[in-house]
Amino acid sequence: MNSRTELSSAGPSGLGKIVIVGAGPAGLLLALMLGQQGIPVTVLEAWGRLDERLRATQYGTPATRVFRKAGVLDEIRAAGIERFPSISWRKVDPEQTRITGIDLTVTKDEPDRTTVLPLNLLLKILLEHCKRQSSIEVKFEHKVIEVGQNESKAWADAVMPSNERKRFEGDYVIGCDGASSTVRQQLFGRNWPGITWDHSLLVQNVFYDGFTEHGWSGGNYMIDPNHWGLIAERGKGGLWRVTYGDIGGLTHEQYLKRREEHFEAMFPGHPKPDQYRVEQTDQFRIHNRCVEKMRVGRILLAADAAHVCNPFGGYGLMVGVLDIDGLTDCLIGMHQRKVGDEILDKYAEIRREKFLNYVEPRSIKNMNRLRAQNPDSALRDDKFLQILAHLEKDPEEAKAFLLKFSSIEHDFKQYYII
Ligand SMILES: Cc1cc2nc3c(=O)[nH]c(=O)nc-3n(C[C@H](O)[C@H](O)[C@H](O)COP(=O)(O)OP(=O)(O)OC[C@H]3O[C@@H](n4cnc5c(N)ncnc54)[C@H](O)[C@@H]3O)c2cc1C
Ligand SMILES: *[C@@H]1O[C@H](CO)[C@@H](O)[C@H](O)[C@H]1NC(C)=O
Numbered sequence: 001m002n003s004r005t006e007l008s009s010a011g012p013s014g015l016g017k018i019v020i021v022g023a024g025p026a027g028l029l030l031a032l033m034l035g036q037q038g039i040p041v042t043v044l045e046a047w048g049r050l051d052e053r054l055r056a057t058q059y060g061t062p063a064t065r066v067f068r069k070a071g072v073l074d075e076i077r078a079a080g081i082e083r084f085p086s087i088s089w090r091k092v093d094p095e096q097t098r099i100t101g102i103d104l105t106v107t108k109d110e111p112d113r114t115t116v117l118p119l120n121l122l123l124k125i126l127l128e129h130c131k132r133q134s135s136i137e138v139k140f141e142h143k144v145i146e147v148g149q150n151e152s153k154a155w156a157d158a159v160m161p162s163n164e165r166k167r168f169e170g171d172y173v174i175g176c177d178g179a180s181s182t183v184r185q186q187l188f189g190r191n192w193p194g195i196t197w198d199h200s201l202l203v204q205n206v207f208y209d210g211f212t213e214h215g216w217s218g219g220n221y222m223i224d225p226n227h228w229g230l231i232a233e234r235g236k237g238g239l240w241r242v243t244y245g246d247i248g249g250l251t252h253e254q255y256l257k258r259r260e261e262h263f264e265a266m267f268p269g270h271p272k273p274d275q276y277r278v279e280q281t282d283q284f285r286i287h288n289r290c291v292e293k294m295r296v297g298r299i300l301l302a303a304d305a306a307h308v309c310n311p312f313g314g315y316g317l318m319v320g321v322l323d324i325d326g327l328t329d330c331l332i333g334m335h336q337r338k339v340g341d342e343i344l345d346k347y348a349e350i351r352r353e354k355f356l357n358y359v360e361p362r363s364i365k366n367m368n369r370l371r372a373q374n375p376d377s378a379l380r381d382d383k384f385l386q387i388l389a390h391l392e393k394d395p396e397e398a399k400a401f402l403l404k405f406s407s408i409e410h411d412f413k414q415y416y417i418i
Contacts, residue, residue, distance in 0.1 A: 014337065022177035059114065096220075099223065
């Protein structure tokens with residue numbers, strides 16, 4: 001595409017419509033940040049409602065900075081728990097011995113500190129903000145089944161429950177339609193590079209007084225070949241989120257039967273089922289995958305539609321939010337005529353490299369740290385745990401470590417020409 005020519009010959013009104021596929025966190029955040037600049041946006045969502053499954057809960061400092069930029073941080077903080085004091089790594093022995101961890105209270109007065117809020121609540125906040133922008137329309141029950149493009153336009157064809165089919169046309173179509181993205185499959189087919197793990201992930205909301213009675217708080221990573229996972233305080237009213245891996249290939253009923261044993265081993269006080277209450281359970285496969293290209297002409301991919309990783313370390317949406325922040329800066333730069341559309345190639349290349357070079361290896365290490373090492377020698381064998389043990393002795397250094405400009409962040413405004 002000859003972008004320089006397009007830059008000089010484009011009309012005075014900047015970008016035309018942007019069509020976003022998927023009203024997940026990535027799609028809604030992109031809509032909001034574009035809508036705030038007066039760029040017209042249509043979001044097409046297959047379902048009749050927002051996602052209620054037990055997925056993301058924690059968003060590191062880089063994502064927090066973007067939430068502030070989008071004007072939603074205060075509401076996210078108000079909806080979540082006040083305290084998220086520490087993250088610990090523990091053994092699954094009778095005392096759940098703490099190996100090491102990181103004290104998050106060193107950042108408690110820092111505006112960029114980690115944000116904690118279950119995804120379903122985050123989605124509600126994002127949708128409410130979108131509704132207040134006149135340039136944004138969100139259309140539920142519009143399942144995109146086909147996308148297309150020519151030199152000047154891109155479009156998405158959606159079907160409604162009535163079977164009516166409608167075309168939505170814009171300057172660009174952005175696939176924010178998650179791990180099983182239709183937009184990605186339209187561009188590249190069903191397969192995409194990477195792995196699917198043999199394990200299943202069981203995720204549940206749990207109420208159990210024993211956590212606080214035994215002095216637990218924050219996040220607790222459990223290192224054990226049979227009972228690996230994360231137990232973390234996640235919401236108001238004593239809501240804890242328990243996530244653990246189990247062997248693959250069982251039925252949901254078989255998983256639920258095995259759960260008592262996992263909980264008894266992993267929870268402090270080793271409780272029986274009548275001592276805790278489980279409120280919701282979801283089951284996931286675990287993938288680490290990345291698409292070949294995040295841009296094909298006027299069709300782009302972002303967040304889970306472009307790359308997925310296992311949830312340990314909370315990289316999934318955090319890196320998705322950084323995709324959205326980068327793409328927003330690119331599109332706003334084009335809208336304000338500060339750069340041509342070649343900046344979208346930068347977006348596609350750099351965000352993909354960030355995933356492959358940093359997120360993917362780290363997320364795999366994070367998961368293997370829990371399931372594939374000897375808990376008794378973990379502190380001796382595992383460099384990352386050693387770094388944390390060192391940081392625990394030095395609050396100032398720990399603070400700098402938590403707040404530093406991360407290697408997964410990238411400022412795309414540096415490519416503006418004007
Ligand atoms: C157990 C678990 C824990 C996690 N914990 C964390 C965490 O703590 N921190 C973190 O950062 N990340 C975490 N993640 C990852 C995070 O949830 C995802 O990265 C994030 O939800 C991806 O957002 P998205 O908007 O790209 O996709 P999704 O959230 O999948 O949203 C995609 C949307 O597109 C819609 N859609 C799909 N197909 C179509 C179509 N054809 N037409 C129209 N609409 C369509 C879907 O209905 C959905 O609403 C976790 C994930 C899991 C499973
Ligand atoms: C591209 O598609 C749009 C929308 O269907 C149409 O209006 C336009 O004429 C097409 N342009 C070219 C060059 O084919």
